[in-house]
Amino acid sequence: MRRHLSFQSPDALIKYLTTYAPKHAFYSTAYYDNPGASIMAEKGWLGAELVFDIDADHLNTPCKKEHDTWTCLKCGMKGKGVPPEKCPKCGSDKLKVKKWLCEQCLDTAKNEVYKIIEDFLIPDFGISKHELSIVFSGHRGYHVHVLSDFVKELNQRARREIVDYLTGVGIVPKYFGFGRLMGNPAPSLKSPGWKGRLIRYLVSLSNDLDSLNFRWANILNKNKEVFIKALQSPNPNLGVIPRISESTWQEIGKFVAHHYSAKIDEPVAYDTKRLIRLPGSLHGGTGFKVMNISFNDLESYDPFSDAIFFRGELTIHIKESPKIRIGNEYYGPYNNVTVEVPMSVAVFMLCKGVATLELDV
Amino acid sequence: MQLSKLDLLKYPFTIEFEEYMKSHPISLSDLASSEYSKVLSESELILKEVILTGRINQYSNIFIYPLIRFIIAYIRNEYLLHRFATAESKRIEVLLKDEPLKKIVHIAKTTLNWDVLLTSFDETEPLFGSRIIEFKMHFSSFLDASVYFSDTWKLVNRFLIKGYVYLNKDELVRLISEKVKFRIITSHHVLPRKIPEALEQVVSRVKIVLNRQIAKYSDVDLSQINEEAFPPCIKYMISETKSGHGLPHQARFAMTAFLLKIGMQIDDILNLFSASPDFDPEIARYQIEHIAGLRGSRTPYTPPSCSYLRTIGLCFPEEKLCERVSHPLNYYKRKLRILKGGKKDKSNVSKK
Numbered sequence: 001m002r003r004h005l006s007f008q009s010p011d012a013l014i015k016y017l018t019t020y021a022p023k024h025a026f027y028s029t030a031y032y033d034n035p036g037a038s039i040m041a042e043k044g045w046l047g048a049e050l051v052f053d054i055d056a057d058h059l060n061t062p063c064k065k066e067h068d069t070w071t072c073l074k075c076g077m078k079g080k081g082v083p084p085e086k087c088p089k090c091g092s093d094k095l096k097v098k099k100w101l102c103e104q105c106l107d108t109a110k111n112e113v114y115k116i117i118e119d120f121l122i123p124d125f126g127i128s129k130h131e132l133s134i135v136f137s138g139h140r141g142y143h144v145h146v147l148s149d150f151v152k153e154l155n156q157r158a159r160r161e162i163v164d165y166l167t168g169v170g171i172v173p174k175y176f177g178f179g180r181l182m183g184n185p186a187p188s189l190k191s192p193g194w195k196g197r198l199i200r201y202l203v204s205l206s207n208d209l210d211s212l213n214f215r216w217a218n219i220l221n222k223n224k225e226v227f228i229k230a231l232q233s234p235n236p237n238l239g240v241i242p243r244i245s246e247s248t249w250q251e252i253g254k255f256v257a258h259h260y261s262a263k264i265d266e267p268v269a270y271d272t273k274r275l276i277r278l279p280g281s282l283h284g285g286t287g288f289k290v291m292n293i294s295f296n297d298l299e300s301y302d303p304f305s306d307a308i309f310f311r312g313e314l315t316i317h318i319k320e321s322p323k324i325r326i327g328n329e330y331y332g333p334y335n336n337v338t339v340e341v342p343m344s345v346a347v348f349m350l351c352k353g354v355a356t357l358e359l360d361v
Numbered sequence: 362m363q364l365s366k367l368d369l370l371k372y373p374f375t376i377e378f379e380e381y382m383k384s385h386p387i388s389l390s391d392l393a394s395s396e397y398s399k400v401l402s403e404s405e406l407i408l409k410e411v412i413l414t415g416r417i418n419q420y421s422n423i424f425i426y427p428l429i430r431f432i433i434a435y436i437r438n439e440y441l442l443h444r445f446a447t448a449e450s451k452r453i454e455v456l457l458k459d460e461p462l463k464k465i466v467h468i469a470k471t472t473l474n475w476d477v478l479l480t481s482f483d484e485t486e487p488l489f490g491s492r493i494i495e496f497k498m499h500f501s502s503f504l505d506a507s508v509y510f511s512d513t514w515k516l517v518n519r520f521l522i523k524g525y526v527y528l529n530k531d532e533l534v535r536l537i538s539e540k541v542k543f544r545i546i547t548s549h550h551v552l553p554r555k556i557p558e559a560l561e562q563v564v565s566r567v568k569i570v571l572n573r574q575i576a577k578y579s580d581v582d583l584s585q586i587n588e589e590a591f592p593p594c595i596k597y598m599i600s601e602t603k604s605g606h607g608l609p610h611q612a613r614f615a616m617t618a619f620l621l622k623i624g625m626q627i628d629d630i631l632n633l634f635s636a637s638p639d640f641d642p643e644i645a646r647y648q649i650e651h652i653a654g655l656r657g658s659r660t661p662y663t664p665p666s667c668s669y670l671r672t673i674g675l676c677f678p679e680e681k682l683c684e685r686v687s688h689p690l691n692y693y694k695r696k697l698r699i700l701k702g703g704k705k706d707k708s709n710v711s712k713k
Contacts, residue, residue: 123522124522124523125524126523126524127524150499150501151501154501157674158501158504158505160674161517161674162500162504164515164516164672165517165521168517169517169672170512170515170517170673171515172512175518185487185488193520193521194518194521195488195520
C-alpha cells in the first residue's frame with residue numbers, strides 16, 4: 001500500500017492514478033497542513049470530514065445466507081451466511097469469508113441511508129441535503145459525507161457523541177417522559193427528536209414481537225391491540241399495558257433505541273482521520289465505480305446499472321458463483337463452466353476470485 | 362450589548378476585558394511599584410486564599426486578575442493552576458446565574474464564539490410544557506462546550522431539533538464556567554527571565570504556602586498492588602487526579618470502584634484524591650466508603666465495564682490489549698499474568 005501521497009492539483013492525482021492503475025484508491029478524511037509527511041505527528045491535523053459508512057456488513061440482511069460463504073482455513077469446512085466466531089468442526093477462528101452482493105443487500109443499505117438522512121440528519125441535526133454527499137462504495141453500501149463547515153473541527157469526543165445519538169447509545173428514556181407514567185407533555189408519534197422516535201420505534205417493535213424472546217415481548221404480544229392503540233393516541237399511556245413495570249419500560253425504551261436506530265460502521269464516523277474510498281475510482285473487489293450521487297438521484301439509483309464501467313466481452317472460467325445482475329440481465333449461478341460474459345461481469349467474477357481467465361494458447 | 366466596568370471586574374475572561382487591557386497596558390515593573398502596592402498585596406492574599414480554601418471572593422481592581430494569572434504561570438505548578446482554574450470557574454458561575462439572559466448570551470457568543478440563541482415560550486412550550494428552557498445552542502457549539510458531567514449531558518439525552526440543543530440558564534452558565542476553566546488550564550504565557558524584586562518576593566511567599574499545602578499529602582504506596590498492570594483508562598484517571606486535575610464524578614466513581622475491587626485501602630484511595638482541587642476529606646471518605654459497601658445500601662459497587670466507560674467517554678487511551686477484554690478488571694488480571702513472566706506479552710498484538 002502506498003501511503004502519505006499528496007498532490008498539488010487534480011491533474012497530478014489523475015496522472016498518478018493512470019500511470020500506476022492501483023487496484024484500490026483511498027483518501028484520508030482528515031485535512032492536514034502537510035499531508036505528505038510520512039510521520040503522523042508531523043502532518044498537522046486541521047480537521048476532518050464527518051462520514052457515515054453504511055454497509056450490508058453491519059445490516060441484518062437474510063440474503064447473506066444465500067450468497068455469502070465462509071471456509072475454515074484449517075480444516076476446510078464450509079458454510080453459508082455470516083461466519084461463526086469459531087469453526088464448528090475444528091474450533092479454529094481463522095475463517096475466510098466470500099461476500100457477494102444482490103439487490104436486497106443494496107436496497108437495505110439504501111433504506112439505511114434514507115433513515116440516517118431523513119430521520120436524523122435533517123430533522124434533528126438541521127443539516128440540509130445540499131450539505132450532504134452520498135457515495136456508492138463500489139461494493140455493498142454507501143458513504144454519507146457531511147460537508148457542513150461546523151463538522152470540520154469536531155474532536156473525537158464530539159464525533160462519538162454524534163454516533164451515540166444516531167445509535168441510541170446511553171439514552172435514558174425517562175428523560176423524555178417515556179415510561180409507565182408518561183411525562184408532561186407526553187411523548188407521542190409526532191414529538192420531535194428522540195422523544196417521538198422512541199414512540200415510533202415502539203410501533204416498529206409491535207410488528208416484531210413474535211421474533212423476540214423477552215418476557216416483556218410476550219406480554220406486549222398478548223396485549224398487542226391495546227398497545228398499538230395506545231401508541232397512536234396524541235397522549236399515549238403505556239400504563240394501560242399490564243404487568244410491565246417502570247424499570248422494564250426503561251429497558252424496552254433502551255432496547256428499541258438501539259435496535260431500530262442507525263446501523264453504521266462506528267469507527268469511520270468517530271475517528272478524526274480515516275481512509276475512505278476515493279469517489280471516481282473503481283472498487284478493486286468488484287470493478288464497480290465508486291461514485292457520487294446527489295440526494296435527489298438516490299431514489300432511482302441502481303448500482304447494478306449505474307456503477308458499471310467496463311465495456312466489451314471476455315471469456316472466463318467460473319469455478320462456482322451465485323447469480324449477479326448487471327444491467328437488465330442476470331448472470332449465473334455458475335458451476336464449473338467456461339463462458340463468454342460482458343466485461344463488467346468478468347471483472348466482477350475475477351475480482352471476487354471465483355473465476356480465472358481463459359487464455360488462448 | 363455593552364459590558365460595564367463592573368462587568369469587566371466580574372468577568373475578566375471576556376473579550377471586552379482583553380480589549381480594555383490592550384488599551385490600558387501595564388508592565389510588570391508598574392505593578393511592582395509603590396503606586397500599585399495595593400494590587401500586589403491583594404493578589405498575594407487572593408492566591409493564598411485559593412491555595413488554602415479553593416475559593417475566590419472578588420477582584421477589587423482590574424489589574425489583579427492578569428497579575429494573578431501571570432504569577433501562576435510563573436510558578437508553573439499544575440496543582441496551583443488547576444486549583445485556581447476551578448475556583449475561578451466557580452466564582453463566575455455564581456455571578457452569571459444572576460445576570461440577565463441577554464448578557465449571558467452575549468458573553469457566550471462574543472467571547473466563546475458559540476452559536477447560542479434565546480428561545481421563545483411558543484417554541485419551548487410544546488416540547489417542555491411549563492418548564493423554562495431559556496436557550497438553544499447549535500450542537501457543534503454544545504459539543505465544543507460540554508465535558509461529560511453525567512448522562513443528562515450526553516447529546517442523545519438532549520432535545521436536538523433542527524441542529525439546536527435546548528438548555529436552561531443553569532446549564533449554559535455551567536458550560537461557560539467550564540470552558541473558562543479549560544481555557545485557563547490550557548493557556549500559554551510568555552514568561553520573562555527576570556521579574557521585579559517586589560514580585561519575586563510575592564512569588565516566594567506564595568510558594569511557601571503552596572508547598573506546605575501539597576506536603577500535607579504523602580505519596581501513595583501501591584507496593585501490594587501492581588500499578589503497572591492497571592488498564593490505560595485507570596492509569597490516566599489516576600495520573601490526572603495525582604497531578605491535581607479534578608475528575609468528573611463518574612470518573613471518580615469508576616476509579617474508586619476499580620481500586621477498591623483490586624484491594625486498595627480506603628486511606629490510600631483517599632490520598633490519591635487529596636490532590637484534587639475541590640478535595641474535602643470528610644466527604645471523600647464518606648463517598649469511598651459508600652462505594653465500598655460500608656454505608657447506605659451496604660452493597661459494594663462493581664466497577665463499570667469497558668462498554669459503559671466508552672458510553673460515558675472515559676475509555677481513553679485505548680491499547681491493543683483492550684481489544685481482548687470487556688472489563689478493566691480483566692485487563693488488570695491479564696496484564697498481571699503477562700508481567701509476572703512466562704506468558705508472552707501480546708498486549709501490543711492486534712486481535713485481527
